Amino acid sequence: MHESELIKNYFSKISKKNKAALDLNDDVFFDKKKGVVISVDTYINGVHFVNFNTPSLVMKKILRSSISDLICKGVTPKFYFISGSGNSKTFSKKNLLQISKSLKKEQKIYGINLCGGDTTFSNKLSFTITTLGYSKKIIYRNKAQLNDDIYVTGNIGDSYIGLQILKNNITLNKKISSFFIKKYFHPEIQSKLTNQLLKFANTSIDISDGLIGDLEKMINKQNLSYLINENKIPISLNLKNLIFQKKLTKMTSVTNGDDYQILFTASLNKSRIIKKISKKLGVKITKIGKIISGKKNSLIIDVKGKQIKAINKAYSHKF
DSSP states (O other): OBHHHHIIIIISGGGTTOGGGGGGOSSSEEETTTTEEEEEEEEEBTTTBSOSSOHHHHHHHHHHHHHHHHHTTTOOEEEEEEEEEEOTTTTOHHHHHHHHHHHHHHHHHHTOEEEEEEEEEOSSOEEEEEEEEEOSOOOOSSOOOTTOEEEEESOOSHHHHHHHHHTTSSOOOHHHHHHHHHHHHSOOOOGGGTTTGGGTOSEEEEOSSOHHHHHHHHTTTSSEEEEEEGGGSOOOHHHHHHHHHHTOOHHHHHSSOOOOOEEEEEOGGGHHHHHHHHHHHTOOEEEEEEEEESSSOOEEEOTTSOEEEOOOOOOOOBO
């Protein structure tokens, strides 16, 4: 059973009376009256990160991944709670010191504060992070409009390559490997855009499970589809060179998640303000496609100009 099926079959019905739960079809809880926005994420060793050999880097990655849920909603994260399960080996004094120092650095970067949490013994290492922010408005899922332009921030795909290097699935020279591994452990969270997104985005999501999969989730309850131009999907020069050298496919590289860039749609008349804000803040924002009508009409225009059916290729929890 996929995560979406589990939620639909067992939990959606018991949240119907709670409007702030957003039908469990978004990444946040939003109490509009009280202006409270909350997200929760769990990370398990061997599933969400390869190992715990570098605690400081793992904590950096999972904290940034967690606050991106609020950032893509146009909400500034203020507080976080962290709970961990581990044993004397994973929670050794050395590791705990690295965890503490890493969190402290991230707090300074993003202006957030630790407020509490919990610890419990387990031979399976895991962390759960709850993030909280305050706002009277958010950018919801499933608010895309017909003929909206589809945009994405930053570059896509570097993190996936970094993960493949860590898993020893790809071998590259030290310099290039360091570039991709850094992209994996240091997601480029677009916090500069947080207070600007509400000016132009109709709907949004962070790219955690993969570009196409998250695009599907962003419009999943609407009678809409998308048309994506593969050539427009932004990638780094290093990834472009790697795709050529290793004869990889671009779509495989950009649809496997862990990017934590912002994927959003905006009306045609917002293109000017998006370009202006992009230039002013120094944040790369690229138009990659358009929202079209119909539920099953999604297409990708590949690098050869050929229309291909979109495959919902994304990371998915199975139970």
